[in-house]
Amino acid sequence: MTAACHLLAMALAWAAFCLANLAGSGLATLAGFPAGGGHRLGWDLAWVMVAGVLAAWVVATLAPRAPRMHVLALFAMLLAIAVLAVVQLGDDWPWWFSAGVVATLPLQAWLGMRSAPRGTARRGMQD
Template identity: 50%
Template sequence: MLNYLRLILHSLSAMAAAATVLVLTNLAGGTLAQWWGFARGGKGRLAWDLGWVIAGGVLAVAVATRCAPAAPRRHGLVCAALIAAVTVYAVIELGEDFPRWFCAGLLLSVPLQAWLGTKWGSRRSG
């Protein structure tokens, strides 16, 4: 029973680490955009932000996969499914405020995030 509880806590920790990486990556992208003088709004800034959202998703899935105590690919896919759910919700709620190409990029990039993240997270060093 204690081992099962440890496994669950480790699994939840892997997902929390993935969420943290996702948020920090997006914050880094926003901070770099400000440092480099990107104006808020506009196609250039939206493309920049989309790239950082995708990078954050890839890194989050990789961390969930890498830190998983068991079934690493399943952890990565669960992380990607959570990202997909949040993305769909965001597009439904905020979609009219953003261009269609941006919303399409968000939605269509989720499989790429899942694939790259699980691939990178599954690599074993040594």
């Protein structure tokens, strides 16, 4: 049961990350941001950060045990994906966007972990 809870916490964190990014994209369209350009990339970078904080919060809140380790595992996965995206897309993104995507990950993990409830809030999820 515990392994399933660990996997569920990670899966829900990943889903929260993806949904927050999609929400940011939809809001950019509603706000009238044109595709591409510095303003849109700034908006997208901000939403990547919001999505990362939300994902870290979700996994830290739902983890049945060791929330910090769960956030660390999520951070490692997001870091690998971000580095791979930056390497594959190369010059398609400006340097500040690429740097921001990778460099803000520790802050995202820390903010998500710090904002998650502690102690007894997770007790009901344990075996």
